[in-house]
Amino acid sequence: KQWYQRRVRGCLRNMLGTKSLAEILAEREEISNSMQQTLDAATDPWGVLVERVEVKDVRLPQNLQRAMAAEAEAHRDAKAKVIAAEGELNASKALKEAADVINESPAALQLRYLQTLGAVAAERNSTIIFPFPIDMMKAFVEK
Numbered sequence: 001k002q003w004y005q006r007r008v009r010g011c012l013r014n015m016l017g018t019k020s021l022a023e024i025l026a027e028r029e030e031i032s033n034s035m036q037q038t039l040d041a042a043t044d045p046w047g048v049l050v051e052r053v054e055v056k057d058v059r060l061p062q063n064l065q066r067a068m069a070a071e072a073e074a075h076r077d078a079k080a081k082v083i084a085a086e087g088e089l090n091a092s093k094a095l096k097e098a099a100d101v102i103n104e105s106p107a108a109l110q111l112r113y114l115q116t117l118g119a120v121a122a123e124r125n126s127t128i129i130f131p132f133p134i135d136m137m138k139a140f141v142e143k
Contacts, residue, residue, distance in 0.1 A: 004048075007039065008039060009042075011038050011039060013035060013044065015031055015038075016031070016055075019031070021068070022060055025058065028054075031055050032052075032053045032055050033053075035055075036052065036053040039053065
């Protein structure tokens, strides 16, 4: 009986030691069938028939659980950084396109400037004073 228990434990360690946790959870049935065949072949000479093997409960040590949690968190952080970088790339492309459009018409830049000033003034309920070139004032004074 002790030999059989050692054989079962060894078989279980060999089978599960080569698999990841995801594979163990997803392939319980296949693992059980493979273990049954291995154990049945080992016990057949003594007339012992293994009818059923089931992988029901998988317990993980606390340190392994913590390591897996840390790995999952690192994976989530890396994925978040990739998504943020993609967002930055898209924003920079949109800004470049906007700059190209504004570059085609100098008046567009002035209109955008005035629009921004109006938005800031409306948002903060304030008065904005901005410099006006004196050269432009000369044209009004001379007439």
